[in-house]
Structures are given as structure tokens and as C-alpha cells.
Amino acid sequence: MKSLEKDLPKLLKKYFGFNSFKGPQEEVITNLLGGNDVFVLMPTGGGKSLCYQLPALLLEGTAIVVSPLIALMKNQVDAIRGISSSEGIAHVLNSSLNKTEIKRVKDDILSGTTKLLYVAPESLTKDEYIEFLKTIKLSFFAIDEAHCISEWGHDFRPEYRNLRFIIEKIGKTPIIALTATATPKVQDDIQKTLGMMDAKIFKSSFNRPNLYYEIRPKINPEKQIIKYIKENPGKSGIIYCLSRKKVEELAELLKVNGINALPYHAGLDSKSRAAHQDKFLMEETDVICATIAFGMGIDKPDVRFVIHYDIPKSLESYYQETGRAGRDGGEGYCLAFYDYKDVEKLEKFLASKPVSEREVGLQLLHEVVGYAETSMSRRKYLLHYFGENFDEKNGLGAKMDDNSMNPKTLVNVSQEMQQILTVVESTNEKLKLKDLVNVAVGRESAITKSYKLGFENYFGFGKNKSDNFWKSIIRQAIVNNFLYKDIETYGLLKLSDLGKEFINETKEILIAEDVDFEKEMETPIVSVQAAGSNALDKKLFDDLKDIRKRVAKKNAIPPFAVFQDPSLEDMALHYPTTLSELSNVFGVGEGKAKKFGKEFVEYIAKYVEENDIERPDDLVIKQIANKSSHKVFIIQSTDRKLDFEDIAKAKDLTINDLLNEMESIVYQGTKLNIGYYVDKLLDEEQQEEIIDFLMDSESDKMSVLLDEFGEDYSEDELRIMRIKFISEVAN
Template sequence: MEATSKNLTSYLKKYFGFDQFKGQQHEIITTLLNNEDVFVLMPTGGGKSLCYQLPALMSDGVAIIVSPLIALMKNQVDAIRGISENDGIAHVLNSSLNKSETKAVMTDIKDGVTKLLYVAPESLTKEEYIDFFKSVKISFFAIDEAHCISEWGHDFRPEYRNLKSILNKIGDAPIIALTATATPKVQEDIQKTLGMQSARVFKDSFNRTNLFYEIRPKVDQDKQIIKFIKQNDGKSGVIYCLSRKKVEEITQLLQVNGINAIPYHAGLDVKTRSKHQDLFLMEEASVVVATIAFGMGIDKPDVRFVMHYDIPKSLESYYQETGRAGRDGGEGICIAFYDYKDIEKLEKFLASKPVAEREVGMQLLSEVVAYAETSMSRRKFLLHYFGEEFDDKTGEGAMMDDNMRNPKKMVEAKDDAVTALEVVQKTNQKLKLNDIVNVIVGKETSITKSYNLSTEPFFGIGKSKEDYYWKSILRQLIVRNYLEKEIESYGVLKLTKDGKAYFANPTSFEIAEDIDFKKLLSDGAFDKEDTSSTPIAYDDVLLKQLKELRKKIAKKHQIPPFAIFQDTSLDDMTMQYPTTIKELTNVFGVGEGKAQKFGKDFVDFIAKYVTDNDIIRPEDMVIKQLADKSSHKVYIIQSTDRKLNLEDVASAKNLSMSDLLSEMESIVYQGTKLNIDYYIDDVLDEDQQEEISDFLMEAESDSMSTLLKEFSDDYDEEELRLMRIKFISDVAN
């Protein structure tokens, strides 16, 4: 290479306009220019790209930069072309080019015009490219996002695994591997796979001192997100979701609530993705809702918040994605929403994978759970994971996470930890976590019956505490490596060597008091029937009074109270304090028809209550709900008006009969009439219909469990659901 370290600064000024290097950039570049292999571990925003861009511009020949994403390549090529008069200085070579474009790229390389060539690993495997590269001078190889090489990396790509053999075919040139996230294990794997064990390793601190880390429970999640964005109006942010479908849903939810949001995922065509990326960079859109495909290499320094709608599959993913925030050193708020059920879904997904992949995935997930549920400094936890020590008392950024700002009260749970381990041992280590919990709280299930556990003295030993408490104890035992989930017999809990030692000689086992676990949502308290939008806290006094009012109105109309408004609607009224019919329609489960028919008494009562008690109504904005795309309200109403067979209606919309009934229940409970007499008359005779209606008229609840308890011997569930729909439609609407 033609340059030495002495004139590096002048080249830096010439090409990039900077007067000095950042961190270890100078030494990294000097090492590479001296034909040595280099391994760079540098957090997002640390200036990794310059470590290969500058030496490429200074050197004879072309540098081949292996990169995993077309969007990333485009972004970087545009940036390099921006500092040169000749667009040929940087090119991409990937599947997006046609034959004539590929030929033009090769001509620029042959003529010595191109200094940086960005390629996808798949492109390097093509024989014609390998032959071509053999014929030109290669200054060096740069492997960007090098964690993709490792099976233990958060974004493993099999095509990266063979890079070394392909590079050997092309010719001998130094290698620089770069990543923003690598645990010691991943680092070792990358170096070994690329045959660069003797490379000089440069590792910057992973401590992003300006980032604030927070884990929140998945309760009223959409409302939390919208409220946060409204409070941070005008600031740029990224919301990461695990699925394309969720990306689209959240984008639309934000849009209908007046937030300028755009989606970004691999399901969009290249042109749309590129357009959306540019809209975000140009600040014509303030929020990007994206899968992990977004953000790698995107050079927007002033992203002020990064949210994870779903908890990521690994801490590397989490660290890299949160690293998009505050790259300019300014504010960067990182909020992740956590519900252990999401972890269970990911575990089920892993169950179908080959054993080796499953083992890796499970281990990465266990670290995520440990991080989400820890009561220690999140920064200390993260840095330790990446092999870096941190003093959580005096270290820079020590108070920048929710646990350090608001320390959790710790309580001793040694006896309960021992109890849980004892039950695992006494059930011969053959049960899964939920089954162990059922045994501890004394809940009969098919599993407990099949193993005849209800007669054991330890059955129900912990029934004085809730099942979600025991789930948390068991998860903490897993996090602390006292228990492990066996891979082969997926999900079965086994005592580890450490667990057996602890069981024999138990010591303190403190847990955070508010792991209570309602906050971690493992108890399912918010996913019972019809409680998906139940508020966390409501006005008990008002709630009692509204129930009395409902009873009075029900008596006047001679219908059951639940036919007026369901409990979940009353709960929400005590949170929102609606004082107009329009505001009432924003309450959970209240449609316009229901609001018009029964609402006046309720809003008048609430208005007086608010005045009499000097209630300051919550400033929380009312979250407009997207019209549910799975709902086929208009079609169902029109079809029943035309007296179409319900099986045909379900079939036309590709619904099961059960799903169709759910749609119909939603329609009538919100106050719209559905006339299905024509269908029910063919299913049940007049006496049968009257019997069920009479029961509902006197019942305290219209839940299916109540109906089945009364009628399961005489009617099937579908018949009872149909009658419930008819009853609500006829009596309440």
C-alpha cells in the first residue's frame, strides 16, 4: 500500500473533512496499511466504516467489502460518491444489477477507477466473479457485520461461513473484520472461521454512556408507545418488531393517531424500502417501524429513541438495535417491552429447529430473559455479556437505566427457591415449567393425573402464593443456572450441578419485590376472556357506582346488566372518565349504537362525579383503534340481512365457524343488531330457544363457562354462542 501513517491525517482531511481521528481509528488504519489482518470491535456510532473506507481510498487496487444488506451497501456507496467527483469510485456488485450494469462495474475496476466494491457474500461464490477478481489487484478484504459469520452471532448467515475459502481462491490480501456486537465466544468464532487468529484486535468500550435502558411490561403497550411519541414530538425514533405483519399494524396505528410513521421490512420492494429510508433520513418521517432489516449502517446521528415492541432473540440484537439511538452523543432512550409469553413463543419456534441450532437459540434467549428480569444495573449486565467490566457506582452512565434510577426492593425467597427445586427433584426431573407450577399450587391437570401426583405430599405445597409468583421463582432459578431446560426433551426442567449444590446448602436467594410479577406478565392476568384492554388501575369508587347505575338501567329495560355494558367497558370508563357520547365511543367495547342507546345516563353520571370530586381527567390521549382488518362487519351485517347461510358466509371470508361467531359477538356487543333468527330457527326449535333466553335473562353473567355449566348436556357450544348473539341483539340493541 502506498501510504504511511504519517500522512493519514492529511488524507482524512482531504476525503472526509475531519481534523482528527476518533478513538483507535488511526492505529487500526495504520495496521491495515501495513498488510496485517485486523479485527475491530466497535459499538455503533464508533466510526467503523472509516476504518476501511479511508485505507481503500489511499491504496492501489480495489478493496472488496463484504456486506449483508443491499440497503446498507447503497447507503455507503452514496456516502463515498459524495466525497468524489467520480461516481465510479465506489460500486455495488449484487443481484440488483443487470448484465450491462455489471459490465460497467467491472470496467471501472479494471481501469483502476473503483476503490471500494461492496459485494454480498452470495455474489462472491459465482465462478465468473472469482475469475475476474483474480485478474485485478485487491488492496484488502473487509468483512462488515462480521458477527454474521458466527453461529453464536445474533444474525448468523450460513453463506458467511465459507468466506475464507472463497477469499483464498481470489488471492492473498489482508483482512479487516468489523462488528458492533460480539461476545468473547463470537469473537473467537469469527477469527477462527476467517483464519485470522493472529490478527491485531482493537476493541473499543461497548459503554454507550448517553443511552438510557428501560424494560417495560406489555400492558396497554400501544397506548404507552403513542403517549411517549406524542410527548417527544418532532424527535426521530425507530420501533423494532419481530414480524412484518406487526410492522404494518403498528405503522397504521401510529398513522391514524397523527404520527408520521413509515414501515420498513424485507417484504417491501427495494424501491419502497429505499424511499422510506430516505424519508427518514430527510426527516420527512419521524418514526420508522421496522424489522431488524432496518438500521444496519444507516447513518442518522440524531435518532432519539429506539423501542422494541417485541423483545429481541438475543442480547447482541438488542445491543446493536439500541445502538441506532444517540449516535451523535445526544439523548438516546431505549425502551423494550417484555412479556415472558413472547419468550415461550420463540421457544416453541426453536423446538422445530435442528438440535444444534436449538441449543444456540435457547442459550441466547436465556440471556435475554436474565437481562429483562434482572434487578441489577442493566448497563453492567450488558457490558459483562460483551466481556467488559463496569463499576455501577462510579462508571460513566451508571444511573442511565430504570433499575438504577428506581432500584427495586429486594425480598428473600430462599425457602421458596428450595421448595421449587425440591418439587423438580421429587417429580424425577420430567416436568416442564408450567407443570411444576401446577404441582406446587395444587392444580389438577392431565399431566398431574397421568403421573398420579395429586396424592403426593408436596402437591399444593405452595398454594398460598399465586402461580405467576412460582413461575418467576423457577425462571430465576434458570437464570442463575440452578435449573436448565433440557434441549432433547424440549422444555423439561433438570437440576444443574450448581442447582444440586445450592439445594444441598441453600444460601440467600433475593428477588425483586415487584417482579410480581404482574409487571412481567407471566401470570396471564391481562389475557383472560374479554380483558385485553382492562386498565391496570381504575377508580374503585366510580366503578362501584357505575355498576349500581348499570343494574338500575338494566332493571328499567328488563335486561341483564351485562347486556348494557360489559365489565371491561366499565373498567375503562373509570380510567377515561368520558363525559360525552363521542368520548364514550372510545371506551373499550362500546360502539356507536351502544353509546347512543345506553350512554347518556353514564356520561351524565361521570360528568357530575368528575365535578363533585374535582377529578382531573387523565391527559392520556384517547388511542384511536385501527379498524380490525380481520373484521368483516359490513359483509356480515349485509349477509345476515340477506339471510345467507352462515357456513357460506364463513367460507366466503375464509373463516372457521368459530371465528365467524367471534366476529358476530363483537358486532352485537358493540351495539349493532344482527338478525339471525332465520338460521337459528333451522338449528333450535322454539322451546329450546326460549329455554336458553330465559336462562340468560336471569343470569348474572353471559360467559360461555356459565352457559356450558348449565346446558352442556343438551346443547353444543356453537348453539349456545348463536343464542347468546341472538339474545344480546334482541334484548340489548
């Protein structure tokens, strides 16, 4: 096992074509190989599936992957088969198979061919499957989309609750549970339900810096959607609606307006659903109008926009759904339309549910309202919800939301904040948000009556302000960590130590002046261009996309299962003309190069010859059409070991501008060879000191580096070292 762990980077390259692991992937895999239970909390696009796919290929036996959707299983099976010469390496076992297909699956498992078996939780309840699985060597269980286990999760599936008992019946093996969205409450619930409280926990940042978040008033949303899509032709996108009827109406309206759109919801027959999904994956339709039934199983990296026609029921749903945009690191525009009337409809819908379900639903809905109405950085609000702090001035993606781009007028509410915190203290922390609002405005309710709060001198202290004003104050108190929601009694607001300090010594707290969500904003619709989505040789990149489509069709798989966009971009930068060269392209590797590469390298060789492109033997950087690109110029200049001052001067940039450009390049995943320049700035010992710190640090923020090294090094020196570190370690 030790030798396996040592060789993981080589094995990653061999099987998946990647040069390095993302985030905690390597540590997760090492722990799973070591027989530990593992809990992985990683955002959409963070590379969760690799955490169980690679160890499954390496370990003896078959890994059981429990997955909630047939579409999701099919996608992943296609992807794994794409890197192997054996079709039987991965199989699905679910209700869609006939007897002959089930026999083939079992035969492949018994012969030791199958390394990954994808099953629906419902299939695992069948006695015949349980008995069969008892007889085979299992490597581990992977529970994908693990938030489905929790009643507090946004996609709760009751059949997931029994997984622990089924696994114990089949036989004890390590468990890896994975999810892209889990608040501390959901995480705790998942671990308890699966009996894995001692699991090693790996939590990646939920920040997706390439996504731009925007909320708009829901005024003529159809007109706004059509305008946006027309201004962004050919881009792939998903529009979410809460009702099937609206999905159908909107898809039809888009088609009438010349937009290539299709509907997707649970009311369509399975054949139509599969056909519409395949057309979207195969790039035969640009836009899918869908209910939340669509998306969980969609591993399409180049979705460029996600629009919520209706506000979603929870921030987990919102995060999961917006997370389907820009998974390749490129542009991802996330627009949601907000009208409080929609929230009231959802509240009425919840009124018919059992009490416990209703309470959960209302709490989750109130969080969404807070997000829609907030004046603060939406990214900060969203990340705080998942238990993560965000620096809205210097953090990655700091300006990528409407509130940060167009700040609202703010007013100081420190006195009101102190008043509301004092009420929480005076009522012994036994009220929820709506109860606190009722106390502030002096409105009697069942809770205020039961606790006889109407007789207290603070009852109605804020009746000169609206409900929404006090909701904003309370939400700001939560975001500022003055108040928190207790995990066990979810919804009751508790006073933190910071909150107690604030009562005794106030400081300035700013919130937006009353926002009129009924008034139409005049802000024009803009396309948000995120970094990293432009290929270098645009003509070659477009041609390669056409070839990819052709190869994909021939193999009956989606285009991205052949090569993802970043791989095509790399080809358009490096012009590989042999399979050996192609295997060194980002995200390719030997297996994929052999399986799909022939047409690509033959075309590139012809393209290079016809366009008289110079290709240095070392395959560093080639002459390309887009000569004005700073990115290309910087990569070429650093490869030629030019001084940074000369590079900046040649493009009329300041050193600060140049470092900004370099940071953008390396954070997009491209390597910059700047060791020659760093060696002139700092000696080996100094470099090691900073690299060691970054290796152990939880953050690479400049503020963290300056706190540690500000007295010994300049900010430019630290930025240059950070660029070197990201380039060499992360890329």
C-alpha cells in the same frame, strides 16, 4: 508505509474532516496498513467503517468490502463519493446492476479509480466475478457485519460461511473482520471460520452512555407508544415488531393518530421498501415501523428513539437495534415492552427447528428474559453479556436506565445462592439453567431422569419458591461471575473460582422482590434528554438543518451525508463564514467544505450580519442567543483564562458542580482550554505522570485514578487532569 502511519491524523482530517481518531481506530488502521489480519469489535456508532475506508483510500489497489445488505452498501458508497470528486472511487457490485453498470464498475476498477468495491457474499460465489477479481490488485478484504458468519450470531447468513474459501481462491490478502455485536462465543466462531486466529483483536467498550434503557409491561402498548411520540413531536424513531402483520397494523394506527409513520418489512416490494427507507433518511417521515429487515443498513445518526413492540429473540439483536439510536452522541431512548407470553410464542416457534438450532435459539432467548426481568442496572447486565464489567455507581451512563432511576425493593438471597451453587458442584457441572431450575423445584425431566437426580437428597430443595425466583438466582450467579457458560459446550453452567469461594464463605446477595409483570406501572412516560443534542444557537441550527435538507435533495443523498448534526452544532457555535473556516468545523474537512459548504457559509455570513453577532477574528466563541447556557459560559470563561472559583461563583455553582459540567462538555466531544489552570495546580512532571498513566490505562474511572494516585493528589486535582486529558487527547 511508515510515513503513511505518521501522517494518519492529517489524512483523517483531509479526507473525513475529523481532528482525531475514536477509540482504537488509529491502531486498527496502522495494523491493516502493515499487512496484518485484524478483528474489530466495536459498538454501533463507534466508527467501524472508517477503519477500512481510510486505509482503502491510502493503499494501492482496490479493497473488497463484503456487506450483507444492498441498503448498507448504497449508504456507504454515497458517503465515500461525498468526500471525493470522482464518482468511481466507490462502487457496488451486486444483483441490482444491469450489464452496462457492471461494465462501468469493471472499467473503473481496471483504471485504478475504484478504491472500495462493495459486494454481497452471494456475488462473490459467481465464477465470472472470482475470475475478474483474480486479475486486479487487491489491497485487502473487509468483512462487515461479521457476526453473520456465526451460527451463534443473531443474523446468521449461511453464504457467509464460505467466505474463507472464496478469498483463498481470489488470492491471499489481509482480512479485516468487523462487527458491532459479538459475545466471546461468536468472536471465536468468526475467527475460526475466516481462518484468522492470529488476527490482531481490537475490542471497544460496548457502553453507549447516551442511551437510556427501559422495559415496561406490555399493557396497552399502542396507547403508550402514541402518547410518547405525541410528547416528542418531530423526533426520528424506529419501532420494531416481530411480525409483518403487526408492522402494517401499527403503522396504520399511528397514521390515523396523526403520526407521520411508514411500514418496512421483507414482504413489501423492493420499490416500496426503498421509497420508505429514503423518506426516513431524507426526514420526510418521522417513524418507521419495521421488522428486523430494517436497520442494518441505516446509517442515520439522529434516530432519537427505538421501541421494541415485541421482545427480541436475542440480546445481540436488542443491542444492535437499540444501537441505532443516538449515534451522534445525542438523545437515545430505548423502550421495550415485555410479556412472557411473547417468549412462550417464540419458544413454540423454535420447537419446529432442528435440534442444534433450537438449543441455540432457546439459550439466546433465556438471556433476553433475564435482561427483561432483572432488577439490576440494565447497562451492567447488557455489558456483562458482552464480556465487559461496568461500575453501576460511577460508570458513564450509570443512571441511564429504569432500574437505576427507580430501584426496586431488594431481599438478601445469599443462602439460596449458596444452595444453587452447591447443586452445580454436586452434579459435576453438567446442567443448564432450565435443568437447575427443575432440580430446585423437584420437577422430573429427561435430564433429571437420565442422571437419576430425583434420588438425590437435594432434589426439590427449593420447591417452596417459583421457577422465576430460581431463574433470577441463577442469572444473578452468572452476572456475579460465580457461574459461567463454557464456550465449547454452550449452555452448560460451570462453577468459577469465585463461585467455589462463595460456597465456603457466603456474602450478601440482593435481588428484587417478586416483580409482577402483569401489573401496570403508574410511572409516567418521560422523555430522556441525553447530553449533547442541543445546538447552541437554536435558530441558526434549525436554519442550517433546512439548508442541509435542500443540499441533500439536490445531490440525491441523505442529509447526514452532507454534514452530521455535531457539525451543524459546531457551525451554530463558531459561525464560519468562509470555506477555509468551515473546513475547521468538527467532521467537515477540506473536501466536504468545497463540495457542500458554499450555501452554508453564505447563509451564516448573512445571518451574522442581520443579527449583529460579534465574531472575534480567532473564531473561538461567538455571542449567541442562548446566553443562559452553562456550556457556552464555561467555554467562554476558560478561553478568557478565568479562575475556576470565579467561573463557579458567577453561576452559583460549587466546584464539584462546575467539574461535573466540564466533564459533560468534554465527553460530548467539545474541547476545553484549561491548561492555564492546570499549570497553576501541578508542575509539568506531575502532569506528565498522570497523562502517561491515562494513555496506558484501560479505564479513566475516578476509582482507578484514586487507586493509583490517591495518596499524592486530591480527587479534584485528578478530575481536572482527566478533563484536560479527554479534551486534548480524545477531542
